[in-house]
Structure formats: structure tokens, C-alpha cells
Amino acid sequence: MIYITGDIHGTISINKRLNSRNFPQQKHMTKDDYVIIAGDFGLLWDDSNEDRYWLKWLDKTKSFTTLFVDGNHENFDLLEQYPVESWNGGEVHRINKSVIHLMRGQVFNIEGQTFFTFGGAASHDKEYRKEGKSWWSREMPSQAEYEEGLRNLDKVDWKVDYIITHTCSTTALEYIANCCDLHMDLDEMHPYFQGIEQKANYKHWYFGHFHHDFELPNNLRLLYTDMIRIN
Ligand SMILES: [Fe+2]
Numbered sequence: 179m180i181y182i183t184g185d186i187h188g189t190i191s192i193n194k195r196l197n198s199r200n201f202p203q204q205k206h207m208t209k210d211d212y213v214i215i216a217g218d219f220g221l222l223w224d225d226s227n228e229d230r231y232w233l234k235w236l237d238k239t240k241s242f243t244t245l246f247v248d249g250n251h252e253n254f255d256l257l258e259q260y261p262v263e264s265w266n267g268g269e270v271h272r273i274n275k276s277v278i279h280l281m282r283g284q285v286f287n288i289e290g291q292t293f294f295t296f297g298g299a300a301s302h303d304k305e306y307r308k309e310g311k312s313w314w315s316r317e318m319p320s321q322a323e324y325e326e327g328l329r330n331l332d333k334v335d336w337k338v339d340y341i342i343t344h345t346c347s348t349t350a351l352e353y354i355a356n357c358c359d360l361h362m363d364l365d366e367m368h369p370y371f372q373g374i375e376q377k378a379n380y381k382h383w384y385f386g387h388f389h390h391d392f393e394l395p396n397n398l399r400l401l402y403t404d405m406i407r408i409n
Pocket residue numbers: 185217218249250251299344386387388
């Protein structure tokens with residue numbers, strides 16, 4: 179079984195969100211079951227004892243395997259120190275035995291379902307953050323990552339079961355601005371995802387970043403604290 183949820187922001191809410199009271203379904207899960215976090219996982223942040231404790235907590239005490247795409251609130255210097263491995267058809271950073279970072283522009287096969295993953299997003303508060311301490315320019319994808327994403331979608335004829343990103347397409351950004359009065363600047367990621375939304379054949383697209391939970395047109399689902407079973 180596979181569940182998906184939105185931004186965790188590391189030690190701020192890892193326990194609250196994934197403890198067995200809030201997420202009782204884990205009682206029926208094993209390490210062959212998955213919880214996917216749609217960005218802003220946040221436990222690769224300052225390499226503190228607290229971060230290490232909660233990474234170990236996920237690996238040693240939780241019944242499930244944790245997968246995440248990166249958001250904008252990740253320490254990319256730390257994240258990129260982990261070795262890149264092939265896993266279920268795509269590339270990952272393996273953080274520990276059962277905590278795995280799904281890299282940008284990859285297609286994975288998990289429990290017979292295909293997933294296109296593409297993390298990253300622009301921080302709207304970066305002027306209040308310090309580069310290398312609380313903000314990293316690698317929150318935005320490189321040209322090579324954009325191209326790899328399109329190449330990997332080409333390889334599967336633009337057909338996947340699920341798409342998981344941290345931010346969203348241009349029309350989704352406009353929809354969120356209109357419905358919730360929640361405005362974030364348009365950047366290069368939104369038209370990139372717009373092209374994918376128009377061309378790809380997918381069942382559902384899950385994303386986070388905006389700290390709300392609701393369904394949008396075109397089978398898009400904005401996620402925050404909801405835990406959704408996706409298969
Ligand atoms: Fe975010």
C-alpha cells in the first residue's frame with residue numbers, strides 16, 4: 179500500500195504527522211509499503227542530533243518505507259552528499275535503509291504503478307533566509323534536470339499513473355491564487371509543469387508547497403496534512 183502526504187518541515191511536524199495516533203494505518207504496513215512526502219521533508223536540514231534521531235526513528239521504529247521528493251526547504255548541500263543509486267527504475271539518494279529521496283525527472287515503478295517525480299520550488303521568503311544556512315539555490319532545477327524529466331517521460335510515451343511534485347503548473351498556480359487568495363510568484367517551473375500537465379497521460383498529480391488540502395481541476399491534488407491512500 180502507498181500513502182502520500184504533504185510538507186513535513188522536519189522536526190517541526192515529523193512526529194505529529196507520522197505518529198501512530200495520527201496515522202493509525204501504519205499498524206497494517208510493512209517496509210514493503212510506502213509513505214511518500216511531496217516535498218519539504220526537511221529532515222536533511224542541519225545534520226543535528228535531532229535530525230539524526232528522527233531519521234533513525236523513521237527507519238527503525240516505523241513499519242513503512244519513507245519516500246520523498248525534495249521541496250524548497252531542504253539542505254541541498256547535505257542531500258547531495260548521499261550516494262546516487264538506481265531504485266525501482268529511477269535514481270534516488272538513499273538516506274538510510276528505509277528513507278529514500280526520489281530525484282528530479284525520474285520515473286519509478288512502485289507496487290506496479292508508475293510515478294514521475296520532480297521536486298524543487300522557489301522559496302517566496304528567500305530574502306529573509308541565509309544562503310547555505312536556510313536557503314539553497316538548488317531549490318530550483320538545473321537545465322539538465324528539466325531535460326532529463328522530458329527524456330524520461332518520452333521513454334514511457336508520456337504515460338504514468340501518478341505525478342508527484344512539490345510545486346505545480348501555471349494554471350494550478352492561478353487556480354490557487356483565485357480560490358484561496360494565496361499568491362506565489364510565477365517562475366520557470368510552472369510553465370514546465372504546464373507542458374507536462376497538457377501532454378502527459380496520468381491518473382492523479384499530487385503536489386504540496388501551498389499548505390492547503392484540496393482537489394483541483396485536471397486530477398490535481400494539493401496536499402498538506404491529509405494522508406491519502408493512492409492505490
Ligand atoms: Fe515548500
